[in-house]
Amino acid sequence: MANVAEVVELIDGVISDSSVPKNIRKALSEAKDKLMSEEELTVKVSSAIYSIESVSEDVNMPPHARMQIWSVMSALESMKR
DSSP states (O other): OOHHHHHHHHHHHHOOOOOOOHHHHHHHHHHHHTSSSSSHHHHHHHHHHHHTTTTOOOOOHHHHHHHHHHHHHHHHHHHHH
């Protein structure tokens, strides 16, 4: 099971990729901010998932970024349990 720091590291990797469209990087930044908040773990994980889901199927996303986002989503889902 992943922890918040590991997921934030994965998110940072996608955010720093200049081939990822700006709207996707923005959604990931919002998800990262939510994960770094002082909220209860389940609340912040659910909020982060919601932010990322909104862009996860974006047609402009490069295939490698889609794989990274799926990894982030998988790690977040495992944290909810």
